[in-house]
Amino acid sequence: MSEPQAVAESLEEVVPGVFHWRVADERIGGYTSAAHAVRGDDGAFVLIDPLALDDADLARLEPVEAIVLTAATHQRSAWRYRARFGAPVHVPEGSRETDEEPDAHYGAGAVLPGGLKAVHAPGPEQPHYALLLERGEGVLFCPDHLMRGPDGALMFVPGEFHEDPAETRRTVEALLDLPFSVLCLDHGAPLADDPKGAIRALLAS
DSSP states (O other): OOSOSOOBOOOEEEETTEEEEEEEEGGGTTEEEEEEEEEOTTSOEEEESOOOBOHHHHGGGOSEEEEEOSSGGGOTTHHHHHHHHOOOEEEETTOOOOSSOOSEEEOTTOEEGGGEEEEEOOSSOSSOEEEEEOSTTOEEEEOSSEEEOTTSOEEEOOGGGOSOHHHHHHHHHHHTTSOOSEEEESSSOOBOSOHHHHHHHHHHO
């Protein structure tokens, strides 16, 4: 059940070296699930919470250096792609048991492959992490705190999916202190037009 059946048929470059793809995820009622990839300085890619992608677009993301999960709930296609590319899977320390044994665990402040910095982001669950790419004006990969609604507006992932909704809100407030100008979500399209303004408006609503 960790991998949706849907296969993404398009790959978008959000900013140079950062890619996004998404599916209508039947596991969560057809709502959007999204995945990302970052191209490192050496030209190799790191897949973040990967979903199945058609082979032609997947070839654009080779070679794959590593796979990083922001939470154990985002295993998705990680194990299949580990077998395909021989890329190690990095999982937050303290995570629940995963379908297969990860290759490495990480904690707050860790610098992961691709130059991704792990930022502890509790609320959905304790072992839950945002990832900060301090390149250019900054890209933040935010997992299960925020999503795009049917109208495209930024909203909180519903509280019933969080261990501690109040902690989620505090985490989102703290994320505003990070240096980023692009917000990439696990449930929705990226937000590149004043994402901090959108977050502040959401918190004030």
